[in-house]
Amino acid sequence: MTATAPPPAGTSSPEVTLRQIKEPQTGWLSWLTTTDHKKIGIMYLVATFMFFILGGVEALLMRLQLAVSDNTLVNPHTYDALLTMHGTTMVFLFIVPVLAGFGNYLVPLMIGARDMAFPKLNALSFWLFIFGGLVFYASLFFDPPGAGWTSYAPLSDDAYLQSGGIDAWIFLVHLTGLGSLVGAINFVATIHNMRAKGMGWGRMPLFVWAILIYSFMLILALPSIAAAVTMLLTDRHFGTAFFDTTGGGDPLLWQHMFWFFGHPEVYIMILPAFGIISEILPVFARKPMFGYKAMAAALAAIAFLGMLVWAHHMFTTPTATVVLVFFMLSSFAIAVPTGIKIFNWIATLWRGSIVFKTPLYFAAALPALFVIGGISGVLLAIFPVDWQLHDTYFVVAHLHYVLFGGTVFGIFAGLYYWFPKMSGRMLSEGLGKLSFWVMFAGFNLTFLVQHSAGLSGMPRRIYRYPEAAGWEGFNFISTVGSFLLGIGVLITVVNVIRSLKKGRRAGNDPWQGNTLEWFTQSPPPENNFDVVPLVRSVEPMKDIRREVEKSTAAEGSVAQPVS
Amino acid sequence: MPPALRSSRTTLALTGALLLLLVAAPAAFGGIFTFDEQGSQNGKDISFLYNITLIIGLVIFLVVEGAIIYCLVKYRARRGGPDAEQIRGNTPLEIGWTVGAAVILVGLTVLTFLYLGDITDPPASSANGYQAAEGVQFATRDQPKPPGNGALEIDVNGQQYMWRFDYPGSLKGEAERLYSFYEMVVPTNTTVTLNITASDVIHSWWIPTLGGKADATPGYTNETWFKIEKPGIYKGQCAELCGENHADMLARVRAVPPDEFRAWAAKQGADIKAAQVGLGLQRLQGVGSE
Incomplete structure (x- = not known):
């Protein structure tokens, strides 16, 4: 590890022949130049949580505007910018990269590797993501984009939105996309080649x-x-007409290309959260994962089917019925592996001995909330029903039950579970549980009533509505809930900042974890492991604890209670 | 710590009570869990499909939430309690719920197909409806032509930020040329087929109480229909973000008895003609005075 060179052969007198010792870098420069997967992972987590707060503030401004009918707090131009910034931030700058952050930190530790396969590419991924975010948020200083996170053409074309904001959005998609692509290749190479x-x-x-x-x-x-955003860019500036009917182009082409990415993106955003709680639930139920193989197979099945459902976002477009039927059936099919996962999580809790710590609260909330998004998803998959509900607040409620109730609760579970490993200190249980209950209540208060607003005809992406529409009650409740949700998130932020200095020391394995990251110190040294144990089951740490118990029992020692 | 234990048990019980309330509520608050009352048969069929699926969904919801809450309460770790059972799986059980989920979805598929025809295919107009001109060519692509004669065809055009309605050749001599903005006037008991397009960006035609929405996409013609029995005003608005004033792109359908429709068409047609004549005269005078 250290830079001391071995004494050169053939010299008899001990002589110092070392020419250079690389000083370990400290301070902010060590973060800027690092290729350590753990430091990169932490930078991802910190940066994405800042974007999460920004996106949250944008959401709260929209909720304030909609709290009462005919509100004049923000003008329509600002409102369109807010809805675009909120959606784009949460998808491209929070959820996808925060999961990359957890993956970065944990994958090498969990598989017993010293780093990612390509540490420098790993740093590149992170900085591409940061620059994507900066380019996008720089548009605040001239004219932010206003065509929604989906930027449907021809509205996003230069004939209707000349604002450079759309161009900033295009560059964000390019930069973060390239970062994710490089990162994904890195994960594949690491996981295929570097397991213990x-x-x-x-x-x-x-x-x-x-x-x-x-x-x-x-x-x-x-x-x-x-490809789609490049075509949009040339349509906007270089005279092509890929999406412009007057030049022989086709607006539906944009929707197909966007959703061919956009729907897999939904599963890209949820599957790692499924993975997080599949680690947490067994640990706190003190049981093995129920149906491990079925869980892995269900992930693969969801991913495969997830590539085949994109046009269920396009049920109201002029499309032949047979196409609609295909996408309805493929969307139904995906409910089966998703159902398997939910049942297996419940079966993992069944007959366990469940330890009620904060990570368990967030992890158990995921299936409880996600199932609501799953059921509304089946309703939306029936295309005639979607004709009624498409682009209403029912869809807004559905997607937030999936992405907030599912992914964000999963991310918070992961934060509470792995923070001790990353920092060496425990988060406060009291603040954690308080944060959970405030978030849980606030979340349901915000989004449950949005189903009703949609059912009674409120379209999404409108900056105001008349009193006569009768949507004020739903919206007011939703706004109150959203602020409660914001307070819940802030409690966790306070908890994290406080615990960095004042938290109880965690030790190597505070939860009696199953996986290899709990084998090393908290926080782990730069090389992760001095020795990597031989893996003999899906729960190597459980095996190691059993071994320790056996050997200490043989010596007649009662040094450490293990179970 | 017993107080914490007791308080989280209370919260669990409260959550349970809340869920129960949710199930009991549809009867008490219609229109919150279901659609508003529909004014056209396709809307009623869609509403029925939604209700059936919602009931199946609520049962699944209760089973899942019930199981989660039961496990959390019953299997909480207790001092001196039983150890966790090291169960790694149960193949018959796992196959069971996989097949069970698939069977429910096959059931939903069959149900959807049973109702699909009634939703997508326009029916014939009733005898007491408006009798439109015969032998009209319906510009249909995917939606079949309504059986018999007497259906009224309207071209809907979305533009930033208003709706234009053109009544092409199916009128029976009430007016030479007929169109309107914002308000679409239609006869009751008459099948009205809509050809929907847009002339700038994508909009979406939607009257929530008259069946589903259909996107108005430049370069394409989308189709839907409705047939209204009760005279009245049915309100809606654009449902696809189309620019800054998207929220103000309103539309309404006014359904009136066939006689009243005829009178309206004649007057509106005459007004349009008068306006055109007036415009022509203005232009002529403008040329003359130059």
């Missing part, structure tokens, strides 16, 4: 399975959006 001795495919942690499948989906889906 004994860790066959059947002994790989489910979180690593989820990141592997997330990576394959990114590699398949990202080229489509990269």
Whole structure:
């Protein structure tokens, strides 16, 4: 590890022949120049949480505007900018990269590797993501984009939105997309080649399975959006007419290319969260994962089917019925592996001995909330029903139950679970549980009533509505809930900042974890492991604890209670 | 710590009660869990499909939430309690719920197909409806032509930020040329087929109480239909983000008895003609005075 060179052969007198010792870098420069997967992972987590706060503030401004009918707080131009910034930030700058952050930090540790396969490419991925975010947010200083995170052509074409904001959006998609693509290839190479001795495919942690499948989906889906935004860019500035009917182009082409990326993107955003709680639930139920193989297979099945459902976002477009039927059936099919996952999580809790710590609260909330998004998803898959509900607040509620109730609760579970490993200190349980309950109440208050607003005819993306429409009650409740949700998130932010200095010391394995990251110190040293144990099951740490117990029992020692 | 334990048990019980309330509520608050009352048969069929699926969904919801809450309460780790059972799986059970989920979805598919025809295919107009001109060529691509005669065809055009309605050749001599903006006037008991397009960006035609929405896409013609029994005003608005004033792109359908429709068409047609004549005169005078 250290830079001391061995004494050169043939010299008899001990002589110092070392020419240069690389000083370990400290301070902010060490973060800027690092290629350590753990530091990169932490930078991802910090940066994405800042974007999460920004996106949240944008959401709260929209909720304030909609709290009462005929509100004049923000003008329509600003409102369109807010909805575009909110959606884009949450998808491209929070959820996808925060999962890359967890993957970066944890995948090498979980598979017993010292770093990612390509550490420098790993740093490149992170900085591409940061620059994508900066380019996008720089548009605040001239004219932010206003065509929604989907930027449907021809509205996003230069004939209707000349604003450079759309161009900033295009560059964001390019830069973050390239970052994700490079990162995904890195994950695939790492997971295929660098697993510890004994860790066959059947002994790989489910979180690593989820990141592997997330990576394959990114590699398949990202080229489509990269092509689409390039075509939009040339349509806007170089006279092409890919999406412009007056020049022989086709607006539906944009929608196909966008959703060919956009729907896999939904699974890209949820599968790693599934992986996170598949690590957490068994640990706190003190049981093995129920149906491990079915869980891994279901991830793969969801990913495969997830590539075949994109046009269910286009049920109201002029499209032949037979096409609609195909996409209805493929969307139905995806409910089966998703159902398997939910049942297996519940079966993992069944007959367990459940330890109620904060990570468990967030992890158990995921299936409880996601199932609501799943059921509304089946309703929306029936295309005649979608004709009624498409582009209403029912869809807004559906997607937030999936992405907030699902992914964000999963991310918070992961934060509470792995923070001790990353920082060496525990988060406060009291603040954690308080944060959970405030978020849980605020979330449901915000989004449950949005189903009703949609059912009674409120379209999404409108900056105001008349009193006569009768949507004020729903919207007011939703706004109150959204601020409660914001407070819940802030409690966790306070918890994290406070615990960095004042948290109880965690030790190597505070939760009695199952996977290899708990084998090393908290926080792990730069080389991760001095020795990598032989992996003999899907729960190597459980084996190691058993071994320790056996050997200490043989010596008649009662040094450490293990179970 | 018993107080914390008790308080989280109370919260669990409260959550349970809340979920129960959610199930009991549809009867008490119609229009919150279901669609508003529909004014056209396709809307009623869509509403029925939604209700059936919602009920199946609520049962699944209760089973899942019930199981989660039961496990969390029953299997909480207790001092001196039983150890966790090291169960790694149960193949018959796993196959069971996989097949079970698939069977439910096959059931939903069959149900959807049973109702699909009634939703997509326009029916014939009723005998007491407006009798439109015979032998009209319907510009249909995917949606079949309504059986018999007497259906009224309207071209809907979305433009930033208003709706234009043109009544092409199917009128029976009430007016030479007929169009309107914002308000579409239609006869009751008459099948009205809509050819929907847009002339700038994508819009979406939607009257929530008259069946589903259909995107108005430049370069394409989308189709839908409705047949209204009760006279009245049916309000809606554009449902696809189309620019800054998207929220103000309103539309309404006014359904009136056939006689009243005839009178309206004649007057509106005459007004349009008068306006055109007036415009022509203005232009002539303008040329003369130059």
